[in-house]
Amino acid sequence: MSMFYAKYTMPTKLSRTSIYLEPEVKALIVKMAKQEQRSVANMVSVLISEALESRGVLPAQDENAS
DSSP states (O other): OOHHHHHHOOOOSSOOOOOOOOHHHHHHHHHHHHHTTOOHHHHHHHHHHHHHHHTTSSOOOOTTOO
16 A cells, blocks of 8 residues: 555545446446536445335435434
8 A cells, every 4th residue: 555545545434346337337427426516436325325225225314314
C-alpha cells in the first residue's frame, strides 16, 4: 500500500467489491450519478439497495430518518 493511499483513505465499515459492466450500462450509471450529484460508487450502492428493497429481501429505508 502506498504512503499516499494509507494517509488519505477514510476508515469505513463498508465492504468493497469489484464488478464488470457493459460499457453502455456504466455510461448510464455515470449519467445518473451526475444527475443526482453522487459518486458512481454511491449510485451503484443506491441502485443495488433499491433492487433489493423492491424484491423484498432488504427492508425499505426511511427517507426521513437521520
